[in-house]
Structure formats: C-alpha cells, structure tokens
Amino acid sequence: MVSHFPYFLASFTWNYGLGMTWLVVPLYAYSKGLSGAEIGVLFSLPSIAQLVINLVGGAYVDRFGGRRIMQASSVLLAAGAAAMPFATGFGTLFAAQLVLVLARATFWPANWSIAAELPGARGVQAGRLNAVSSLGQILGNSSCGFILALGGFGATFAVLSSFAVAALLIGLNSPQKPHAAPAGQSLFGNYRVLIRMPVLFYGVLCAYLSALPFSLSMSFYPLLLQQLGFGEEASGVLLALRAVGGVGAGLIVARFVHTGPGSPWPVIAGAFVSVGVGLQPLFGHWAAVGAFMFALGVGSGLMTIYFQVTMAEIVEPRMRGSAMALGGVGWGTSHLSTPLIMGFLADRYSLAAGFYVLGALSLVVVGLVALLRGWAFAQTKLAA
16 A cells, blocks of 8 residues: 555545535535525536536546546646635536536546556455545545634635645656557447446446435535534534545445445445435434434445445456446436435425435435346456
8 A cells, every 4th residue: 555655645635625615615605695496506517517527537547547637637626616715606606616526527437447456455445545535525524614614715715725736746646557448449439338238337326325425415414414503613523424434434344345246235335325314304413413424424435335346347457447437427416416306305395305305215226226236247247
C-alpha cells in the first residue's frame, strides 16, 4: 500500500471535498429561497449529464488511463466550488451544481479502475479505497458544519476548492496504466461487448443501492436533520457517521466480500440500506439517528465493494473502465431519481413520506437483486 500512497491520499483528499458538498450545497440552495421541488431539480437534472459523462469518462479511462481522468475531475470540483458563492438564483446555482456533478461523473470510473489494477486481492484493495474515501467524506462532512458556522458560505466553498486543487497535485503520482485498444476499435467499442453481458445490468441494480445513501446525503438528509432539530454542527457530525460505517465495511469486512451467484453480500448490504432509509424519520434522538446513519454507511460500503470486485473480475483489464462506468449508470439513476422523488413528496406530503417511499423502493430492488443473481452470472466467466 505504501508504494501507492499518493493514489490513496489523492482519493482521500478529493472525497474530503465531496463530503463538504453534501452539507453546504443543499443548505446554500435553501438559504437562497429555493423550494423543495426546486432543490430536487437542482440535484436531479444535472444527473442526466452525469449518466452521459460517466460513460464517456469510462471509455477515456480505458484509452488513456485513470490518472488523467482523475486530474480532470479535480479541476472540475475546484471550478464548481469556486463558482458556487457567485450563484444567487436557480439558474446560476444549477450551472455551478452541473460542474460539481461532472466532477463526480468523471472521478468514480477512473478511481475504481485504478484500484482494480493494484496488486493484491481485489476485495482488500477495494476495501482500502472505500475506507480512505469514506474517511475523507467523514472529515469533510463533519468539519463542514463548523467551517460554515464560523466563516459562512464563502469561506466554506473556498476551503472546498482548495482541497480539490490539493487532490489534483497529489494525484500526479498516481498509477497510470492506459490499455491499448484493438486495431480499428472505436472509443466506445468496449460497450458493444459489455452490454451483451447480463451481469452488467445486475451491476446497475447493485450500484443503484450503493448510491442511494449518497444521493440522500447530498440533497435531503441535511434538511431532514434540520427538521428533526439538529443544528449545522450536529448535522455535519451525524452525516459523517454514514461514512464511518463505510470505513468499517472497507477495513473489517472487505476481505470476506466475494462475487458470484451464491454471494449473500448484495442482499445483506441492500437490507442495511433499506432499513436505514425507510425508518430514519421515525426517530429523532441523536443516538438513533446516528445508528441509522452508521447502518447506511455499512450497507453502501459493502455494496460498493461488491460492485467493484464484480466489475473487476468479470471483464478483461482493457475493459474495466468501461465496465465500471456502465455499471455505474446505477449511480446516475439514483442521483437523478432520488432528489426528484424526494422534492415532489416533500412538497406534496412531507419530507418523512419521501424517506418511507424510498425505503420501500430500495427494498423492492433488494428483492430483484436476490432473484436475479443466478440469471446474471449464468453466462459469465470470471476474468483471471
């Protein structure tokens, strides 16, 4: 791990900035007078672009290597954070948020692809990556409330941008392994092969479940915590407990996570996510809220590791960036649908109703994952 320290440190630093966005962006939008529906649109519509850029980024990872795409993502994160304080209405907020979404869309396929190339057991390396990423999110999310309380929105976005620049500089020493494409193959040629594999559609469902806590953390969880009576500092700490669960999953359980039709891990992880989302509004005590946040972190962390290991083992190395991106469509689907559903239900019924509906929806997806495991791996040969 020591020889790859710059890569893990860059991932940690980038995720520190990401963790800050989950608290500061929705609160900033709310402070500008946006309604629940407008906040939902602010976080969902840019995800349409994320779905497209995610696939483009995966193709470029296979062609040019993950390090360059990670660098581009850091630039986008810094630019979006720097532009946010100048946004005063829905239109300008939407433009700045779009840049932040593009940063996420380019980062994850590159980040996961590099991890899949590291020597050693894939589950262990994926667990390490998930742990350092979650740790960055913990510190970014928990410190954001204090920075916001002390310095206001302008100072908070400035700190966020500085962490993105630091990630860019540190990432210059990350591993770089571009794979030569077969002669005559187009940039998106790998997708023609991958979309014929049922396990990729199964991976989309797993990715959706792994992303659901992220989608809520960066949109409506801060508003729910505010509704439950928690201040900015307490909200940052409670949101960080989700990432604490991710660290535990990455360091303690990751080595036991395996893929294949008989693996129980996606069902276990999905159950944690469903319970954590669906029951959260019923409890207002800080200990109960923290426990549900921790459960969400464990569930999303396990599902992310399972998804990474599966995508890394079913395809050849030259296709891993595209496979990660294609499976990651589930992330984009969650980021697109979750804020829209929450915004509509919050305005029409209540914020709590949105969490109940999403908890039930995620439980249905868990059932589909359990039913489709055999079909997904029936014609799949795991790559050596």
